[in-house]
Amino acid sequence: MKPETAIVTSETRPTPRPLSSFLRAMGAVIWKDLVAELRSRELLSAMLVFALLVIIIFNFALELDPKTRAGVTAGVLWVTFIFAGTLGLNRSMAIEKDRGCMDGLLLAPIDRSAIYFGKAIGNLIFMLIVEIIVLPLYSLLYNINLFKPGLMLVILLGSIGYIVVGTLLATMAVQARTRDILLPILLFPVALPVLMASVKASNGFLQALPMAEIQPWLNLLIVYDIIFTAVAFMVFDFVVEE
């Protein structure tokens, strides 16, 4: 301990610059989440193990012929992604809450939606990593080619929609003692449109249906993503404040 060290240095005074401080804070939150996860592997390993268990259980439980399998693939995939995503959302916010770190974030002199977008992008990266690992395994287990550009687009849009609303609701749920139960109860009804549109659009690409039949579902996904991103941007400050 060296008490003679100066606490104050004039160069360290914060300088407010709205857009750059927003982007810098958002980037800092993403960086922090990625580095912490790289060290602990807590979140990704839980999501991955859970996702793999779900597709293996479905594989044994359904025991379907190849034609019927193709028909249920979209549903099984999205149930897997959504359940694994919920685990990740819960854990990601619990890390902030348990050591009081959410208060640390909220004390920063920034637009609080930067925290939201940082957390949401971090969660999206984790969900996409899980999906990238699950897809080839699913292809192997179910003997179905899932690597279609259209399906990749649906997975990206559906994941964005789910994470956008999920991060907001996880921030609310984490305040409660029953957060593990509360998040799915709050999230699944609100995420129903994104789940439905994702399953329908994924099924359309897997069954090689005409684009005219898939387009409305893609549109719904895009609109959902935009609306809920805007809603989260507007309400996050109120959600985190007592």
Next chain:
Amino acid sequence: MDSSVQTVIHVRRLIKRFGLKTVLRGLDFQVSQGEFVALLGPNGAGKTTFLRILASLSRPSIGEVRIAGYQLPNQAAAVRRRLGVVSHLPLLYGDLTAEENLRFYGRMYGLDNLDHRVIEVLDLVGLLARRRDLVRTFSRGMQQRLAIGRAVLHDPEVILFDEPHTGLDQDACAMLDRVLREVAARGRTVVMTSHDLARAADLASRFDVLSRGVIAASVQRAEINPNDLLAFYRQSLQEIKQ
């Protein structure tokens, strides 16, 4: 902002309600620049609630709160830029190193010259040698010292300590006290809640007793013998009950 103001913290008729429960009942509180105020009071008196309002983490139900001339909650970002907070939780990420934690918070505050400042602060709190160690490997005392480093990183004018000695052993408390004295000696305005009257008597320049949601009594250090602080505290609680 009124630049001529000498009163750094100005609180007038503050009321805070949680549903039907009123925690703060028309609280008046003023702190001048450079004062070190120990906020004493029994459990449930509203000390933490009050500090959370000062820290802009909670909105007042009714009343006026100004810090460094800026009003809460309307000018919360300006207040946060001038405020450091240390609570009994460290507000640190266990899976980041000490240096990474400070770097992260520095980016959240948009600090310039961050590399130099992080090293300076780590030196101040005596953790320079452990800067590359993960925070989860730190003892409670080391975490609390790093928490103080986090709180002073952006050179705040006002520092709020919410029971900073909670859970620390004697050596860690003594080390923490040295850092607190150093902070106060640099002319920072400090408000510290505490149950430890002996420590408060040793550190503070003013003692306020918060009970039943109001400041029940206030005395300057010069006006009281530190040995009489316990009697003063008990008498203040007795009077407010009557």
